Amino acid sequence: MELITRVTSVDPTLRDATLARLRADRRARSRRTVLTVSVLVAALVALLVASVLLGGVGRVEPADVLPAAFGMRTGLADYMIFRIRVPRALAALLSGALFGLAGALYQRLVRNPLATPDIVGISAGAGAGATTVLLLAPALPLGAPLAAVTGSLVLLAAVYALSLRGGLNTYRLVLVGIGLSGVCTAYTNYLFSVADQHSIAVAMRWLIGSVNGVDWTGVTTLAVGLLLCVLCAARLGRPLSSMSLGDGLATGLGTSVPAARVAVLALGAGAAALATSVVGPIGFVSLISGPIAARLVGADRAFGVAPFVGAALVLGADVLAQNAPLISPVPTGVLTALLGAPYFVWLILRRRPGATS
Amino acid sequence: MTHPIEARSITAGYGKDSVIDGLSVAVPRGRITALVGPNACGKSTLLKSLARLLPVASGSVLLEGSDIHALPTREVARKLGILPQSPIAPESITVGDLVWRGRHPHRRFGQRRTAADDALITDALLATGTAELIDRPVDELSGGQRQRVWIALALAQDTPVLLLDEPTTYLDIAHQFEVMDLLGDLNEQTGKTIVLVSHDLNQAALYASSIVAMRAGRIVHQGAPEQVLTEETVADVFGLNCVVVPHPRTAKPQIFPLGRRTLTQEK
Numbered sequence: 001m002e003l004i005t006r007v008t009s010v011d012p013t014l015r016d017a018t019l020a021r022l023r024a025d026r027r028a029r030s031r032r033t034v035l036t037v038s039v040l041v042a043a044l045v046a047l048l049v050a051s052v053l054l055g056g057v058g059r060v061e062p063a064d065v066l067p068a069a070f071g072m073r074t075g076l077a078d079y080m081i082f083r084i085r086v087p088r089a090l091a092a093l094l095s096g097a098l099f100g101l102a103g104a105l106y107q108r109l110v111r112n113p114l115a116t117p118d119i120v121g122i123s124a125g126a127g128a129g130a131t132t133v134l135l136l137a138p139a140l141p142l143g144a145p146l147a148a149v150t151g152s153l154v155l156l157a158a159v160y161a162l163s164l165r166g167g168l169n170t171y172r173l174v175l176v177g178i179g180l181s182g183v184c185t186a187y188t189n190y191l192f193s194v195a196d197q198h199s200i201a202v203a204m205r206w207l208i209g210s211v212n213g214v215d216w217t218g219v220t221t222l223a224v225g226l227l228l229c230v231l232c233a234a235r236l237g238r239p240l241s242s243m244s245l246g247d248g249l250a251t252g253l254g255t256s257v258p259a260a261r262v263a264v265l266a267l268g269a270g271a272a273a274l275a276t277s278v279v280g281p282i283g284f285v286s287l288i289s290g291p292i293a294a295r296l297v298g299a300d301r302a303f304g305v306a307p308f309v310g311a312a313l314v315l316g317a318d319v320l321a322q323n324a325p326l327i328s329p330v331p332t333g334v335l336t337a338l339l340g341a342p343y344f345v346w347l348i349l350r351r352r353p354g355a356t357s
Numbered sequence: 358m359t360h361p362i363e364a365r366s367i368t369a370g371y372g373k374d375s376v377i378d379g380l381s382v383a384v385p386r387g388r389i390t391a392l393v394g395p396n397a398c399g400k401s402t403l404l405k406s407l408a409r410l411l412p413v414a415s416g417s418v419l420l421e422g423s424d425i426h427a428l429p430t431r432e433v434a435r436k437l438g439i440l441p442q443s444p445i446a447p448e449s450i451t452v453g454d455l456v457w458r459g460r461h462p463h464r465r466f467g468q469r470r471t472a473a474d475d476a477l478i479t480d481a482l483l484a485t486g487t488a489e490l491i492d493r494p495v496d497e498l499s500g501g502q503r504q505r506v507w508i509a510l511a512l513a514q515d516t517p518v519l520l521l522d523e524p525t526t527y528l529d530i531a532h533q534f535e536v537m538d539l540l541g542d543l544n545e546q547t548g549k550t551i552v553l554v555s556h557d558l559n560q561a562a563l564y565a566s567s568i569v570a571m572r573a574g575r576i577v578h579q580g581a582p583e584q585v586l587t588e589e590t591v592a593d594v595f596g597l598n599c600v601v602v603p604h605p606r607t608a609k610p611q612i613f614p615l616g617r618r619t620l621t622q623e624k
Contacts, residue, residue, distance in 0.1 A: 010483050018488040022453050025492040029451075162362070210389045235466065242461055244450075248410050248441035253514065254434030255460035269595045 029298065035306065036296045040308040045111060047315040051089035052081060054323045083215070091214035091278060092315040094222035096285055098275035100310020101229055103286030104293065104303045105268035108240045109261065110170050112349065113294065116286040117272035119174045120265070123281040124181035124188075125155030126273060127207055130280070131188045134203040135195040144206060145218075145277035152273040155180055159260065160265070173265075209280030209333030211318050218278045225274040230307070232267050237303065240264060282333045284340025285310050291347055313340075359422035359548045361386050361518045362407050362437065367416035369406040376402040377413060377574040384518075384567075387548040389540065391561035394571035395595050397599050400554045401442065401522055403571070408439035408520050409554065420518075436464030438516040441509055442554075446495040452506050453491045456481055457512030481512035484539060501532035508536060512543070519543075521553040525560065533557075537564045559621040562586050562609045570594045 052069060058075040060068065067073050102122075106115040109194035118124070129151020133143035159180050163173040188207075192200055239260035242250040247257050272286060289310035293302035296309070317335035322328055324335075360383040372374035377399040384390050384407075392400040405411040407418055409425045418425040425433055438459075446455065459481070482488040483551045485505040490498065495506060504527065511519055524540070525533040541564050543549050555561045561568055562582040570578040570585055570595050578585045591599050591612055598615040 014488075015479060015483060018483060018491070019475055021488075021491050022475060022479060025451065025453050040430075111447070113448075185408070209585070238461055238464075242458060244445065244447040245455075245458065246441065246443070246445040248405070248408075248439065249444045249510075250411050251430065252408060252434060252437075252439035252441070253458065254431035256430050294449075298450075300450045300454055 020075045029301065033297045033301050034218075037308055040312055042306070043312050044308070044315060046237075047319055048089050048093065048314065051092070051315060051319050051322070052085045054319060062197060075104060087214050087216050087219045088211050088318070089315065090219045091211045091222060092318040093311045094219065094226050095211065095275040095279045095282065096289075096311040096314030097307040098222065098226055098229065098271045098310070099282065099285040099314070100289035100293075100306040100308070101226075101233060102268045102272035102275070103288075103310070104290040105233065105236075105240075105264050105271070106286075108244060108303055109268070109289040110174070111180065111266045113242060113291045113299075114287065114344075115174075116178075117268045118181070118286070120159045120177040120269060121155040121181040122152045122269050122272045124184035125152035126281055127151070127274040128184040128188050130206050131191050131203050134206060135191045138199060138202065148280075149273050150279040151184075152269065152276065155184060156266075156273075157267045170261075195324035205331060206280045208331040209276075209282035209336075210331035211279050211314070211320075212329075212331065214278060217331060222275065222278055225271070226307075229267060229271045229274075232263075233303075236264055236267065240303065241300075279314075279335060280331075282314060283337040284344060285313050285336055288340050288343050288347070289313060292343075360384055360419070361421060362425075362520075362552070363419045363458065364403070364407060365417050365419065367406055367413040369411050369413045369416060371402075371411075375574070377406070379415075379416070380576060382569060382576055382579070384550060384552055386550055387544070388567050389544050389551045389553070389565040390567040390569060391553055391555045392569050392571060393555055393561055393594075398571040399574040400571050401549055402574075404439075404520055404522055404552065404554050405441075408437065409433060410439065410441070410552035431462050434514070434516075436516055437518045437520065438511045438514040439520045440511045440524060442526070444507055446503070448496060449494050450496075451492050451494055451513070451585065452482070452487055452498075452509075453478070455495050455506060456487075456509045456513050459510040459515075459613065462500075462514065471489060477515055478509075478513050481509040484512060484543075485509040486535070500527045501529060504528055504532070504536065508539065517548075518550045518552075523554050523556060525555070525557070533560065543594055558586060558591070559611045562611060563604065563607065586612060 028302065055067065060080055064073050064077040065081060068077040069086050071078070071082045097201045103116045106117055106119065107113055114284060126148035130144040131149035133140055133147040134178070159173065162174045163169065192203070239255045241262060242253045242255040243257060250257050289306045290302055293305040293309045297305050314332065318332045319341060321330050321332045321335040363383040364381055366379045367622055368375045368378045368379050380403065382403070384416065392403060394400050402411065406413055406516050409418065409430070412426070420428065420433060422436060423436055433578050455477050457470070460470065460477065482491065485508050487502065488503050490502060495503060498506065504524065508524065511521070513598060525536050528536065544551050566581060568580065568585040569576055570590060577594055578590050586601060588599055591597055599612045600615060601610045601612050603609065604611045
């Protein structure tokens, strides 16, 4: 500390004033983040309640709804609330958070607000894997989710191996990802062209993505996965914030850039693959959660807020998917695409020419 | 005697091509050393190798006598700071938040920022004249302000050795001298060892007490400005004829290039 003080012989009043401004500025932005997260959490609670109650509780007594939500009733109330609606709402919330986290990780890593794990082909790989099982071996228990995870991890490994020549280059990673995604899509389309009508309908539904029919096993998978991913992401927070200054300065600040980059790539892909395996590739959530969070709290702090935004997006979209007039019920993925795609286009249009982040 | 930073017959470059081959250099402690030389002579490559940003294909870089690649990178970051030529400011980050990142190597995982961190950041902002900008987004600043913010980050890192790649490029002449004065003050009053890549020989002569002249990946001259900046050396290193005269106030050597058209204007 004395290192610099001795140099500058600064007026102590000015020094105290600067220190106070530094702290005030930081406090103001921390307050904004806390406030934003609080509002999002309140919205999530409201959406959870809406998701369980809307669409009518039918012959379930209103007094039974709350106990039933915690599994304390039997019969119709138990079935409607505890077996169907609560897991569905929780799956929407948890998968949304995973997609939001995955997107935010990639956006920070690639320094581009439009990046998602899909650039390394996570959705295409998961789709190819799940479609293979759904069309060729539909009877396999847990087949589609396992095949989806396998498919996306195989594709990630292939993209990674092909991009590695002479050190990992993010730009090459993206281009190889696009190429291999194309191969997966071609393969999926081929399967569709030879399958029977019923299997095609089932596979299409999976590819659109929906939280419909998720059970407690799925919810547990998502919850444990989210917990692990958040713990790992917290560990990677500082390396990521250094790496946003460029690889050279990040190394200078004591970050092992190659190791951190692989960890972020794997974690983001893992989070997206896990969510996809349970609810299918629900579109646009990983893409728009980060930019929305950036608008709320500033790009520098968006990382921690994006999972909350993702959760609110999927849960909100699912409430609409179940209850919106004229179109409901539709798969959740239809609604997220319907809402997300225009926002995405708007994001591209408002970007400054030549912006890199 | 160990040197703060030293290269022993290192070979380094990009891909298969080595830019520097079997180069050795020892940086004198507590001084400002300027690396000068023509474009593509390997001075940036040398700086990056000294800062472990580039791996060395052979030879070793020693930080206080120990192999820099064998030390944990965070430990290195507490002893050696590097300001690359074009660092990236993340979108909408404020000056205060950016400079705070200079404290990263000093924090363990989960550790909160301390009063000492804040004091250092404050001093770094004041020393670089950027205190007024604390809450401004970095991407809205002028080039000169931005460069001073980057130097503030490097100061907040608080390392005994600081390497800078062309710290005054993109700055107007007043800001250039402001930055060089700041580095001079830091060096003189705290004994910080500073190594910088410079394209400006006259500035290097005024501020550095040790000059390393490179050509084609090799060190061709090393020593005090008076020894290195001679008419013969400049012709040898840059292939440029010049007149060297002592600075009217400091008597440091200053070069006046003689271009092909300069002589036709001779009075």
